[in-house]
Amino acid sequence: MTNAIDPVIVAKDLRKKYGDITAVNGISFEVRPGEVFGMLGPNGAGKTTTVEILEGMRDADSGEAIINGINVKDDPTAVKAMIGVQLQQNAFFDNLKLSEIVDLYAKLYLAKVDPVEVLSRVGLDNRKNAKYAELSGGQKQRLSVAVALVNDPVVLFLDEPTTGLDPQARRQLWELVRKIQAGGATIVLTTHYMEEAEELCDRIAVVENGEIIALDTPDALIDQLLSTGFKPEKRVREANLDDVFLNLTGHDLRD
């Protein structure tokens, strides 16, 4: 398989310091095309900084970031043109309608899209004439994913996309991520939700203090833990509270 040899993202020994604090301390990994790559880690572990270096939004102190064969440092504009970005804190122009925001960002990428079609991918087509300021938190999050898709990206970076979403919206977003993956894009996802990582990610990097302390498929990581003789304290029940909540409130998306 050619896919196995040509990684779409290469991070080589990335390092970044903010003053005395080392945010990223020698992170290296490769992401294959079509993969959903998860980055897990506590707050301040360096996930976002790593992602931002890959996005070309921050310069690494040392190390190399290569996206689709292009060194991010050499040609950040070319890299930005072919990636989709969803930032942790998203802000758009408050007084623009959603369709206008999508149109604007499509123009910034010189892409021709139908705003309504893009909005319908995240289930916001019925809100196309609403202004950004009128949206709920979950809708804002979904809009930011829609905007990240305007240029039909090779690599999609999702930084904590489901933080602050209700279980319905989160499941809908998972569905969307799988759809995007099926469309051929590679996805880099950071999250705090383990079930999300387990559900979506093909491989997971666990980041701690700016270093990757584990990198494998979710199943392999669990197997490794079990092989050390680890036993969970409580037997996992067949359903969890998430299922209870969804059973009670339904799977329909709320606004």
Add this chain to the structure above:
Amino acid sequence: MFWAQFFPLLIMIIFGMMNFDKYASPNVGIYDAANNDASQALILALGGTSDEELLSVTTGTLDELHNELEFGSSRAVIEISTNYGISGEFAEIKVTYDERFQQERAVVSTILGQVTDAVFKEAAQVPDEYRVENSIGVSETLITGQGQGFKAWLIPGVAAMAIMQTGLFTVVFTLVRFKSEGVLRRLKATPIGACSLPRRATHDKGYRRRRANLRTCHSGSHRAGSKRWRWKNRCVVRPNDPCTSRRSTIHSDRSRSFRLG
């Protein structure tokens, strides 16, 4: 950025280069009815020397000169009577001012007074104590000219400054708000440069050129059916791209043994 930092600097430089201290001699129209040596000497004296210009003198018919005064292109009309310079006769110099320009009026009046004094002394060649004051008399008339006078430039100036200030603060505050809300951060993640923000939506040659570098790759070294794109001389994975697919061209693959990363 430009309006907040460079524009004030630009204004300062422009105004700094203007020399406001320089004495601008007032335009004065002189009608010489006498037209003799003495009156010409007087006109020459009023004009001053080339080193120190006193008044900027124009001559013409009385009607022309009054017309100029009326419409603001000159500040005073000096009419020298026919008997000027004839000894023993009382010559009257009639001066007409525009009452809106009191400062120029004072300047012209002072210069005229001093010059006539000096001319008289020289011409009469009498000691100061025998000087007959009124053998040259100066009479003043005030008219109100047409047009707006200083209001004509003060009001547009105030209006222009108000608009400029509003524009400046609006731009600065909007940018600051965008920065603090994170809108600019999101824009930073797009392929636009900070400087090309306003023109990006219309055209950016560099970006189009870079896009044009992306072409479909038809080298034989790939799995059949897999979609490959060329970026400059490298072969890259690239899903459907509406921007570049219309540019797709077939070209030979020079570097078959490529490596990524």
